[in-house]
Amino acid sequence: MLQSDKKAHEIVTWAPYVLRHDGIYWIYYCAGGGRDGTHYRIHLATSKDLWNWTRHPANPMLMDGYKSRDPMVMKFEDGWLLYYVATSTPRGGNGHGWRADGISFRGGPQWQVLSVCVHQS
Numbered sequence: 001m002l003q004s005d006k007k008a009h010e011i012v013t014w015a016p017y018v019l020r021h022d023g024i025y026w027i028y029y030c031a032g033g034g035r036d037g038t039h040y041r042i043h044l045a046t047s048k049d050l051w052n053w054t055r056h057p058a059n060p061m062l063m064d065g066y067k068s069r070d071p072m073v074m075k076f077e078d079g080w081l082l083y084y085v086a087t088s089t090p091r092g093g094n095g096h097g098w099r100a101d102g103i104s105f106r107g108g109p110q111w112q113v114l115s116v117c118v119h120q121s
Helices: none
Strands: 012-021 024-032 041-047 066-076 079-087 094-099 112-117
Touching: 012 066, 024 066, 041 066
Parallel strands: none
Antiparallel strands: 012 024, 024 041, 066 079, 079 094, 094 112
16 A cells, blocks of 8 residues: 655655556555645556555656646557646646656656646636
8 A cells, every 4th residue: 555655755645546557557646745735746656466556766757836636647649648636826727748658747848738727716
């Protein structure tokens, strides 16, 4: 079972999304903590049995504004589609990203933002 690891700067872990690919379970999850929402990031760990997890050495996988969370990842064409929630302020919103390897959902030239939708209630 995956638990928070303070050495990995994980005060809390929540909002997991698990998928199975090539016989390996991949869990994308929100991790972080602190007094403001800017310390929440989307992380990745893998497992062969759903009990013993290995955190990816490149964590966090995605850092985007305020409380990056609620990841959902799916195979799409020749890559992976990541849907998540994050905002630049605490008001609300969501984002999408695509990455061929399913790992490096970071900013930079390989990052494609497909759309961003801001919702204010």
